[in-house]
Amino acid sequence: ASRRAVLAGGAATLAASAPALRAAMPRGAIAGRYAGVIEQGTCAFLGIRYGRAARFARALAEPYPQAPTPARQFGPLCPQRALSDQMQSEDCLFLNIWTPEADPRARRAVMVYFHGGAYTTGSVTDPLTHGAKLAAQGDVVVVTVNHRLNALGYAWLKPFGPRFADSGNLGQLDLVLALHWVRANIAAFGGDPARVMVFGQSGGGAKIATLMAMPAAKGLFHCAATMSGQQVQASGPAHAWRRTQALLTALKLGAHDVESLRTMPVERLVEALEATDPVMGAGPLYFGPVLDMTNLPRHPFWPDAAPQSLGVPMILGNTREETRAFLDPRGPRLAGLDWDNLAERIGREIKIDLDPVWVTAQYRAHFPDWSAERIYYAATTAGRSWPGQVIEADERARAGASDTWVYQLDRPSPRDPLRGAAHTDDIPYVFGTLDAPGSYSGSDAKARALSAAMMRAFTSLARTGTPGRDDWPRYALPARTTMIFDDTVRAKDDPRRWEREFWSLAPYVQPGT
Structure with a gap:
C-alpha cells in the first residue's frame, strides 16, 4: 500500500499544480510538476527518477515530487565498460517520456522501451531510440527506461543470506518498478495507463520475455513486441553461483567476502566483469535473470510458454542476417574465410551442438550457389540468433495464444553493402530515426515507406492489441506465417523452413545459460 501511495502521491493534484509550475518555469513542456523541453515539436521529459536503490538491494519507489522539478536532460546510465564516454552512476533509475501533448485528458496508448546490450551494457540515450518521432508520427506516448545491469543488476548473492533474497533479478525488478511508475503517473503526460505496451530490441526483448514469467509484472503491460531478443531459459542458480564466485576471484576477494563486494568502488567491480566466464569459457562474465523460484519461479519459454503470458498480444521479430552486425565482415573473424576454414569459423559461433563440418556440407548441398561468406x-x-524466436512463437501457438504475429526484416542496408539486414537494423524503422547516428537504413523514399509500415504496426498493437493489417495473419502451426518487411511488404508462410527444420535437430542452448 505504501509503494502505491508513494507512486501516486501527486496524481490527485496534477491539474491544480500545472498552472503554478508554468508560472515558475515558463519555458518548455509542462506535465504535473515536471518541466521538460520541446524536441522536434514534441514534449520531452528526460531524466525522471522512478526509484532509488542501494547496491544489491531491491529498489524503492521515488516519491512524487512536491516542488517544480526539471526534466530536461538524460539521467546517468548503469556503470559499464561499453559506454565509458557517457555519464554513469549506480544511481541510474531514470526514465524518459516523449508525448505529443501533456494533457491528462488525451489518454494515448503508451509504448515503454527497454534497451539492448544483453543484460550487461546499453542505454536509452542512444539517438536511435529517442522517442520524439515515434510519439509524433504514431500519436502515442513513448517511455524509455534505464535500469541496473551486469553484476549490479543480476549477480546471484542469495547464498550469502536473506538480505540478498532478490539478487539475481534486481534489474528485472527495476523494470517492474518503472512500469508501476508508468501506471501511476503516465496520465499526466497524456498517456492511458490501461493501454501500456512494452517493446525492446535484443536484450530489451529478452527482458520482456523474462517479465512475461514474473508474477510481479503480471498486469503491468497489455501487449508486447520483441525485436531480435528472446529468453527461452534463465540462468540456473548453480551456474549463477559459479559466476559470482568467479567475480570474487577476479577481485581477489575471499569466497565469502560479500561485504567488500557490496562496498568497493564501482569502477573496480565493473573492471572485474572482463574475467573469463566459467560456464561459457570466455569473457566477459555473463549476469542475467536467475531462476530463483520467487521473483522468477519458472523459465520464460521452457518447457512451454509461461501461462501468465498467453493473454498478452505479442509481435516477435528478427532480422534476416543478424550476425552481420557483430561478426564484422571487415574484421578478423572474416579475414581469410574460405571453404577450407568455413566449418571451423561457423563452429565458434553457433549455440546448437551440431558438427560444423556436417553443417557446412548440408548448407553447400542445399544452397550450391551461395558463397562461403553467405553460408x-x-x-x-x-x-545462434534466430532459434529462440522460433521456440517462443511456436510455444505460444501450441499453448493457444492466438494473438501472436511474427516478422522478419529483409531490407538490406543501402548505406553498407556488406551489412545486409543485420541485428539492430529494425530500430530506426520503428522509431522513425532513419537519419540518426548509427542508423543503416538510409532515408530515401523506400526507407520512409518501410518505417511508416513498421511504425503503424507497432503503434496499432499498442492502441488496439493487433498490428492493424489484414494481410498479416496471426502466427499458427503449421503455417508459421511471417510478415517480411522489405521494399515490398508481404506475408509468407514459413519463409526459412529448411533452416528452421535443420537447426531443430538438436536442442537450443540459450546464450549465458
Whole structure:
C-alpha cells in the first residue's frame, strides 16, 4: 500500500499544480510538476527518477515530487565498460517520456522501451531510440527506461543470506518498478495507463520475455513486441553461483567476502566483469535473470510458454542476417574465410551442438550457389540468433495464444553493402530515426515507406492489441506465417523452413545459460 501511495502521491493534484509550475518555469513542456523541453515539436521529459536503490538491494519507489522539478536532460546510465564516454552512476533509475501533448485528458496508448546490450551494457540515450518521432508520427506516448545491469543488476548473492533474497533479478525488478511508475503517473503526460505496451530490441526483448514469467509484472503491460531478443531459459542458480564466485576471484576477494563486494568502488567491480566466464569459457562474465523460484519461479519459454503470458498480444521479430552486425565482415573473424576454414569459423559461433563440418556440407548441398561468406552468416544467424524466436512463437501457438504475429526484416542496408539486414537494423524503422547516428537504413523514399509500415504496426498493437493489417495473419502451426518487411511488404508462410527444420535437430542452448 505504501509503494502505491508513494507512486501516486501527486496524481490527485496534477491539474491544480500545472498552472503554478508554468508560472515558475515558463519555458518548455509542462506535465504535473515536471518541466521538460520541446524536441522536434514534441514534449520531452528526460531524466525522471522512478526509484532509488542501494547496491544489491531491491529498489524503492521515488516519491512524487512536491516542488517544480526539471526534466530536461538524460539521467546517468548503469556503470559499464561499453559506454565509458557517457555519464554513469549506480544511481541510474531514470526514465524518459516523449508525448505529443501533456494533457491528462488525451489518454494515448503508451509504448515503454527497454534497451539492448544483453543484460550487461546499453542505454536509452542512444539517438536511435529517442522517442520524439515515434510519439509524433504514431500519436502515442513513448517511455524509455534505464535500469541496473551486469553484476549490479543480476549477480546471484542469495547464498550469502536473506538480505540478498532478490539478487539475481534486481534489474528485472527495476523494470517492474518503472512500469508501476508508468501506471501511476503516465496520465499526466497524456498517456492511458490501461493501454501500456512494452517493446525492446535484443536484450530489451529478452527482458520482456523474462517479465512475461514474473508474477510481479503480471498486469503491468497489455501487449508486447520483441525485436531480435528472446529468453527461452534463465540462468540456473548453480551456474549463477559459479559466476559470482568467479567475480570474487577476479577481485581477489575471499569466497565469502560479500561485504567488500557490496562496498568497493564501482569502477573496480565493473573492471572485474572482463574475467573469463566459467560456464561459457570466455569473457566477459555473463549476469542475467536467475531462476530463483520467487521473483522468477519458472523459465520464460521452457518447457512451454509461461501461462501468465498467453493473454498478452505479442509481435516477435528478427532480422534476416543478424550476425552481420557483430561478426564484422571487415574484421578478423572474416579475414581469410574460405571453404577450407568455413566449418571451423561457423563452429565458434553457433549455440546448437551440431558438427560444423556436417553443417557446412548440408548448407553447400542445399544452397550450391551461395558463397562461403553467405553460408557463414546464414548458419551463424540460424544457429545462434534466430532459434529462440522460433521456440517462443511456436510455444505460444501450441499453448493457444492466438494473438501472436511474427516478422522478419529483409531490407538490406543501402548505406553498407556488406551489412545486409543485420541485428539492430529494425530500430530506426520503428522509431522513425532513419537519419540518426548509427542508423543503416538510409532515408530515401523506400526507407520512409518501410518505417511508416513498421511504425503503424507497432503503434496499432499498442492502441488496439493487433498490428492493424489484414494481410498479416496471426502466427499458427503449421503455417508459421511471417510478415517480411522489405521494399515490398508481404506475408509468407514459413519463409526459412529448411533452416528452421535443420537447426531443430538438436536442442537450443540459450546464450549465458
